[in-house]
Amino acid sequence: MADNLHPMTAISEFMRQVRDDVDASLDLLVPTAGVRPKRLHEAIRWSLFAGGKRIRPAIVYAVGGAFGAERKSLGPSAAAIEMIHTFSLIHDDLPAMDDDDLRRGRETCHVKYGEATAILAGDALQTLAFQVLAEDEGLTPEIRIQLIADIARASGTPKGMVAGQQLDLAFEGQDPVRVPIKVLELIHSRKTGALISASAKAGAIIGGALADELVAIERYASQIGLLFQVTDDLLDVTQATETLGKTAGKDIVADKATYPRHFGVDETRKMAVAIRDEACEALAAIDRETSLLVGLAHLIVDRTN
Amino acid sequence: MADNLHPMTAISEFMRQVRDDVDASLDLLVPTAGVRPKRLHEAIRWSLFAGGKRIRPAIVYAVGGAFGAERKSLGPSAAAIEMIHTFSLIHDDLPAMDDDDLRRGRETCHVKYGEATAILAGDALQTLAFQVLAEDEGLTPEIRIQLIADIARASGTPKGMVAGQQLDLAFEGQDPVRVPIKVLELIHSRKTGALISASAKAGAIIGGALADELVAIERYASQIGLLFQVTDDLLDVTQATETLGKTAGKDIVADKATYPRHFGVDETRKMAVAIRDEACEALAAIDRETSLLVGLAHLIVDRTN
Numbered sequence: 325m326a327d328n329l330h331p332m333t334a335i336s337e338f339m340r341q342v343r344d345d346v347d348a349s350l351d352l353l354v355p356t357a358g359v360r361p362k363r364l365h366e367a368i369r370w371s372l373f374a375g376g377k378r379i380r381p382a383i384v385y386a387v388g389g390a391f392g393a394e395r396k397s398l399g400p401s402a403a404a405i406e407m408i409h410t411f412s413l414i415h416d417d418l419p420a421m422d423d424d425d426l427r428r429g430r431e432t433c434h435v436k437y438g439e440a441t442a443i444l445a446g447d448a449l450q451t452l453a454f455q456v457l458a459e460d461e462g463l464t465p466e467i468r469i470q471l472i473a474d475i476a477r478a479s480g481t482p483k484g485m486v487a488g489q490q491l492d493l494a495f496e497g498q499d500p501v502r503v504p505i506k507v508l509e510l511i512h513s514r515k516t517g518a519l520i521s522a523s524a525k526a527g528a529i530i531g532g533a534l535a536d537e538l539v540a541i542e543r544y545a546s547q548i549g550l551l552f553q554v555t556d557d558l559l560d561v562t563q564a565t566e567t568l569g570k571t572a573g574k575d576i577v578a579d580k581a582t583y584p585r586h587f588g589v590d591e592t593r594k595m596a597v598a599i600r601d602e603a604c605e606a607l608a609a610i611d612r613e614t615s616l617l618v619g620l621a622h623l624i625v626d627r628t629n
Numbered sequence: 630m631a632d633n634l635h636p637m638t639a640i641s642e643f644m645r646q647v648r649d650d651v652d653a654s655l656d657l658l659v660p661t662a663g664v665r666p667k668r669l670h671e672a673i674r675w676s677l678f679a680g681g682k683r684i685r686p687a688i689v690y691a692v693g694g695a696f697g698a699e700r701k702s703l704g705p706s707a708a709a710i711e712m713i714h715t716f717s718l719i720h721d722d723l724p725a726m727d728d729d730d731l732r733r734g735r736e737t738c739h740v741k742y743g744e745a746t747a748i749l750a751g752d753a754l755q756t757l758a759f760q761v762l763a764e765d766e767g768l769t770p771e772i773r774i775q776l777i778a779d780i781a782r783a784s785g786t787p788k789g790m791v792a793g794q795q796l797d798l799a800f801e802g803q804d805p806v807r808v809p810i811k812v813l814e815l816i817h818s819r820k821t822g823a824l825i826s827a828s829a830k831a832g833a834i835i836g837g838a839l840a841d842e843l844v845a846i847e848r849y850a851s852q853i854g855l856l857f858q859v860t861d862d863l864l865d866v867t868q869a870t871e872t873l874g875k876t877a878g879k880d881i882v883a884d885k886a887t888y889p890r891h892f893g894v895d896e897t898r899k900m901a902v903a904i905r906d907e908a909c910e911a912l913a914a915i916d917r918e919t920s921l922l923v924g925l926a927h928l929i930v931d932r933t934n
Contacts, residue, residue, distance in 0.1 A: 355787045361795040364786055415752060420744035439725035443748065444795050447720060447755065451785030454759040458778035465770035472777060473763035480756030481669055482660045490666040490749050 332626075335619035339382055342402075345395075346381045347373065349403040353456055367437040367445040371414050372407070374428045379624075380405045383523040383548065384530075386616040387541060391531025400460040401471055401526045404453040408479050409519060411449035414442055416489060450479070463530065471526050478522035488515025495581055503581035509550070511581070516556075517549025524548070540609040544617065547603035551624050554596050557582040558628045561589060593628070600625045637931075640924035644687055647707075650700075651686040652678065654708040658761055672742040672750040676719050677712070679733045684929075685710045688828040688853065689835075691921045692846060696836025705765040706776055706831045709758040713784050714824060716754035719747055721794060755784070768835065776831050783827035793820025800886055808886035814855070816886075821861075822854025829853070845914040849922065852908035856929050859901050862887040863933045866894060898933070905930050 350372055357366045381402035388398040417424040417432040418439060425435050434442035457472045481487035491511045495503050524545030528538050561584045583592045603621045607614040655677055662671045686707035693703040722729040722737040723744060730740050739747035762777045786792035796816045800808050829850035833843050866889045888897045908926045912919040 359787050361786070361792050361799060363799065364792065364795040368786075411752075415748055418745075418748065420748060440723075440798050441795065443720055443723065443725060444791050446752070447716075448786040448791040450752065450755055451781050451789070451791065455778055455781035455785060458774045458781060465774050468774050469763045469770050469777075472774075473760055476756050476760035476763060480760060481666070481673075481753040482664050484756070486749050486753040486756065487666050487669065490669040490746065493745050494666060494668065 331615065331619050332622070335616065335623055338386070338616055338619070339378070339623070342382045342385050343378050345385075345399060346378045346402055346406055349399045350406065353400070353403055353407075354452065363437060363441055364444055364448060367433055367441045368449060370436055371433045371445065372410050372449070374430060376406070376410070376428065378406060379552070380409055380520060380523040382620060383520060383545070384527045386620055387524045387527030387545075388531045389527075390610070390612045390614050390617060391528055391533045391537070392612075393527065393531035397462045397530055398527060400456050400462065401530065402523075404456040405475065405519065405523050405526065407449045407453035407456070408475065408485075411446040411453070412479075412485055412489070412519075414446040414449070418442060421489070421493065467529060470529060474525055474529075475519075475522050478518035483514060484518045485515055488512070488518070491515070498581070501586060503586075505586060508581050508583070508586065512550065512553040513546070516553045517546055520549035520552060521545040537610050537612075540606050543606035544603050547599050547606065548621060548624065551596060551599045551603060551621065554583050554592060554599060555624055555628045557584055558589065558592055558596065560584075562628065596625050596628065636920065636924050637927070640921065640928050643691070643921055643924070644683070644928070647687045647690050648683050650690075650704060651683045651707055651711055654704045655711065658705075658708055658712075659757065668742060668746055669749055669753065672738055672746045673754055675741055676738045676750065677715050677754070679735060681711070681715070681733065683711060684857070685714055685825060685828040687925060688825060688850070689832045691925055692829045692832030692850075693836045694832075695915070695917045695919050695922060696833055696838045696842070697917075698832065698836035702767045702835055703832060705761050705767065706835065707828075709761040710780065710824065710828050710831065712754045712758035712761070713780065713790075716751040716758070717784075717790055717794070717824075719751040719754070723747060726794070726798065772834060775834060779830055779834075780824075780827050783823035788819060789823045790820055793817070793823070796820070803886070806890060808891075810891060813886050813888070813891065817855065817858040818851070821858045822851055825854035825857060826850040842915050842917075845911050848911035849908050852904050852911065853926060853929065856901060856904045856908060856926065859888050859897060859904060860929055860933045862889055863894065863897055863901065865889075867933065901930050901933065 354368055354372060355365045357369055359365055384398050384402040384405060385395070389395070413427065414433045416422050417427060418434055424432050426432065432442075433445055437445070454472060454476070457468060457475065460468055463471070476484075478484045479486065481490070488511055492515055495507065495511065521542060524541050525538065528541045533541060560582065583595065587595065600621045604618050607617055659673055659677060660670045662674055664670055689703050689707040689710060690700070694700070718732065719738045721727050722732060723739055729737050731737065737747075738750055742750070759777060759781070762773060762780065765773055768776070781789075783789045784791065786795070793816055796812075797820055800812065800816065826847060829846050830843065833846045838846060865887065888900065892900065905926045909923050912922055
């Protein structure tokens with residue numbers, strides 16, 4: 325991070341660079357829309373290049389960078405994790421799941437391409453993610469299998485993203501104030517936190533982090549995952565549909581358990597700041613240049629202001 | 630294979646042993662139905678233990694055995710491939726896809742557990758397959774990443790199973806006799822053939838096959854994949870729903886392009902025998918004990934009689 329830049333300018337510049345790098349990697353790794361079956365590849369690209377913030381790749385790059393990993397050694401893993409994230413968005417939006425018509429300001433995959441193609445686009449993105457990780461010749465086979473195992477555990481069941489989505493659906497329709505906060509945290513740690521932690525761990529492993537550094541990074545990452553969910557819930561109740569790019573208030577209509585419903589908006593804001601500070605404190609145990617990681621934590625909270 | 634057994638007795642005994650081994654492996658690898666989220670794990674087990682024939686694991690074991698691989702070194706890969714296959718069945722049966730209510734004589738996953746859970750059960754099975762392959766400590770990291778890359782290519786797009794399903798849907802509703810046979814073969818080679826080939830290749834790689842042996846095994850496997858599809862099409866038109874365990878004639882109702890619709894039942898039977906013989910001829914190039922592989926090819930045709 326250049327010393328002469330204001331921290332928030334540096335983090336914006338970093339995020340812009342991440343978006344450019346990830347978009348370029350994804351474009352190379354995913355079959356073009358001209359390759360058959362065309363509709364499938366169009367659908368994959370529709371969702372993959374929908375203006376996502378690339379938060380998970382940013383975490384891979386920021387953590388990897390802190391541990392001295394070469395930028396190019398982080399690209400395939402960052403892209404693979406974004407593929408897994410996008411697969412989960414496509415399937416979560418399906419009529420049988422959250423039934424969302426709009427994401428990031430445009431039609432969701434199944435609205436645009438039909439349900440069958442959307443299901444297959446999600447399936448193919450998951451497959452491709454593991455293929456990209458396995459074929460990443462910039463990393464040793466040992467590191468590749470460790471990343472695949474970690475990312476698979478974070479994506480699947482019983483402790484990953486798919487399990488979190490199943491739990492989330494199970495509690496939908498229940499009076500959200502009656503869903504115990506411990507259950508809410510469990511759902512979020514699975515649904516969102518696990519893959520964010522895996523992103524941080526991937527960067528650390530590629531950068532050759534030592535065991536105690538890995539512990540600190542995992543503490544940081546678990547707070548970041550929680551922070552992400554809490555601020556997402558805040559955005560859902562405080563922003564208009566147009567700004568948010570998805571149907572605002574959707575979680576409330578669906579009677580989903582969210583932090584603001586439990587604690588109110590003001591208290592949730594205070595929680596977000598406290599979680600951010602805990603994330604940053606975890607970094608104190610690491611003798612590396614972590615200002616970008618601090619900046620990321622601040623960025624996540626600031627987007628709710 | 631014991632010399633004193635009739636070949637078809639030996640192959641039946643081999644298939645029974647494969648089913649026992651694969652069922653035991655899957656039972657260990659998949660969270661029990663008592664682990665949360667329970668409904669998800671129940672759904673996964675419902676489809677995984679539905680009396681499948683375990684043809685793909687049998688190919689892994691038979692090819693691996695021919696190349697002298699230890700039986701226990703083949704178990705996780707065989708189980709992982711069966712997980713991928715089961716994930717594809719669950720998603721193919723969904724209302725937005727083939728809309729099947731019945732498979733192997735009982736309710737399909739979405740009929741029993743609802744669409745959302747069925748989508749997630751398929752997703753989780755795919756994830757778990759790659760996790761199992763990555764965590765398979767009986768194999769070197771080099772072999773593990775090769776298997777993951779091969780199986781991912783065979784499962785995804787543009788040359789794998791998901792691409793095949795997309796192509797299949799694209800041609801549904803067209804006059805099947807007008808779908809060129811080359812297109813029909815392309816669909817099947819993607820939808821069914823690719824994962825069957827990957828099963829054979831996995832066994833050969835684990836067994837340490839040489840490059841020219843791998844070429845012969847891939848020739849065998851591609852014929853077996855085709856044979857499997859042709860005989861499946863035959864079963865669909867010649868058997869009653871009760872015997873078949875799925876809604877018979879379904880492909881015809883859906884106006885799917887099938888071999889019997891193209892060539893008639895008698896001609897398709899002749900094709901099956903010719904394909905079987907080609908598969909067996911490919912094995913002549915390998916100086917190994919391949920009688921089980923020959924037996925498997927015969928078994929696939931014989932089930933249509």
